[in-house]
Amino acid sequence: MAQKSTRRPLPGRQPLSREFIAHHQRVRIIHGLALEVSEKGYRAVTIADIVKRAGIARNTFYENFSSKEDCFRAAQQYAMSSALEQVVANAGEIDDWPRRVEAGLSAFLAYVAREPALSRTCMVEALAAGPESVRYYEESLQAFVSLFKLGRDVSPYGEALPETLEEALIGGVFWILYQRLWLKEPDLIEELLPELVEFTLAPYLGPEAARKFTGRKADSPE
Amino acid sequence: MNPSVESPEYPPELARLPPGRHGLPREFVSRNQRERLIAGLAEAVAENGYAGTTIAHITRHAAVSRRTFYEHFSSKDECFVAAYDSVMTELNRRVGEAFEQEEEWSSGVRAGLATMLQFLTDEPHLARLSMVEALVAGPVVIERYDAAIQSLVPYFEAGREGRSDEVLAGLSPTTEEALVGGIVSLISRRIFADRTAELQSLLPDLVEFALTPYLGSAEAAKIARS
Numbered sequence: 001m002a003q004k005s006t007r008r009p010l011p012g013r014q015p016l017s018r019e020f021i022a023h024h025q026r027v028r029i030i031h032g033l034a035l036e037v038s039e040k041g042y043r044a045v046t047i048a049d050i051v052k053r054a055g056i057a058r059n060t061f062y063e064n065f066s067s068k069e070d071c072f073r074a075a076q077q078y079a080m081s082s083a084l085e086q087v088v089a090n091a092g093e094i095d096d097w098p099r100r101v102e103a104g105l106s107a108f109l110a111y112v113a114r115e116p117a118l119s120r121t122c123m124v125e126a127l128a129a130g131p132e133s134v135r136y137y138e139e140s141l142q143a144f145v146s147l148f149k150l151g152r153d154v155s156p157y158g159e160a161l162p163e164t165l166e167e168a169l170i171g172g173v174f175w176i177l178y179q180r181l182w183l184k185e186p187d188l189i190e191e192l193l194p195e196l197v198e199f200t201l202a203p204y205l206g207p208e209a210a211r212k213f214t215g216r217k218a219d220s221p222e
Numbered sequence: 223m224n225p226s227v228e229s230p231e232y233p234p235e236l237a238r239l240p241p242g243r244h245g246l247p248r249e250f251v252s253r254n255q256r257e258r259l260i261a262g263l264a265e266a267v268a269e270n271g272y273a274g275t276t277i278a279h280i281t282r283h284a285a286v287s288r289r290t291f292y293e294h295f296s297s298k299d300e301c302f303v304a305a306y307d308s309v310m311t312e313l314n315r316r317v318g319e320a321f322e323q324e325e326e327w328s329s330g331v332r333a334g335l336a337t338m339l340q341f342l343t344d345e346p347h348l349a350r351l352s353m354v355e356a357l358v359a360g361p362v363v364i365e366r367y368d369a370a371i372q373s374l375v376p377y378f379e380a381g382r383e384g385r386s387d388e389v390l391a392g393l394s395p396t397t398e399e400a401l402v403g404g405i406v407s408l409i410s411r412r413i414f415a416d417r418t419a420e421l422q423s424l425l426p427d428l429v430e431f432a433l434t435p436y437l438g439s440a441e442a443a444k445i446a447r448s
Contacts (some may be wrong), residue, residue: 041361043358044360164408164424164427170407170409171403171404172404173403174407175400175404175406179399179403195394195397196396199400202435202441210392222376
């Protein structure tokens, strides 16, 4: 789970700084919310549920968040920024576009597989949590839009591609992931990588080149 | 909205029954009330969002008593599920008919998508209810929402028929699911942003997106833009 506590070096004297503890507690609450929301849906979850799930005092919740909405937004920001951080770390330096897409999606799938509750919460429940959450969600998607859009530079179809292509591709990829999360099959998520890469590359490079790139074995025709 | 004025959105068969003794069979009255409640919920949800909608809102729009509401539904959630199901049944029927009427698969896809966009544009309240508010309404509805979207998969799968081995090799098992997910996300994001009026302009893009894996970019674009 979330061991992202090393953002700043810990001060020498105390093994666990106050900051570390505070961060740890915040992330615990966020995970509590994600688990509850992914089981009951955003609307049905109460602060009492979250407190119980996270095993913390009610006061501690209110020291960190002003409301359920506030906590949800924090969960969203936490998940999206962690996922995107890993996408950038894995793919940001790669110049070759197909490899860059593959590396980016691979990091993203790994994150979703590791954090199924948090991912489901962000991918589906964002709509339930109000317009601000939706706006944040839409902004996060832009990172993928930009990554995919680079494909237009290397595509023989270039400018002829429909304007909404990237949006549709991301919608497709997210839908597949969401289905797997819904079916509670997070273990199978990383196996989807070749298919999803191929699905994304095909409109830009053509289906043959896309399949050659992923090396996916075709299903035997009936 | 003034509840005493007959709302123009009601189709004639949902017109309020005349007051007093009308001598209509009990079953007819009851069915009519149920449909009015469903239509009332759609209006109330369009006005207040699912979370903000109360049973009082629904009964006011439907012009029936609270007691009548509880004769048909035990809760707002139950009424929403009924409304969702009736919208999806109607949408599926229309899409299916449009698809079946075409001989060519690619024309069927185009006709089905056009019908879907037309329905959602003509019925912005129902569009919002089925594509946006459904996600707010909790796990029971989300399950139905998923099933409704997945039920579109076979229309696209039919495109595999008669293709060369080479084309089939390029279609991964999740192709259709991904196509459906992409199409629905384009539609629902516009509805969410209150840009339902723009939906019909999406048709060429959606057709091209849907046909490309089967026909290739050039052919798909040609059909989409024709």
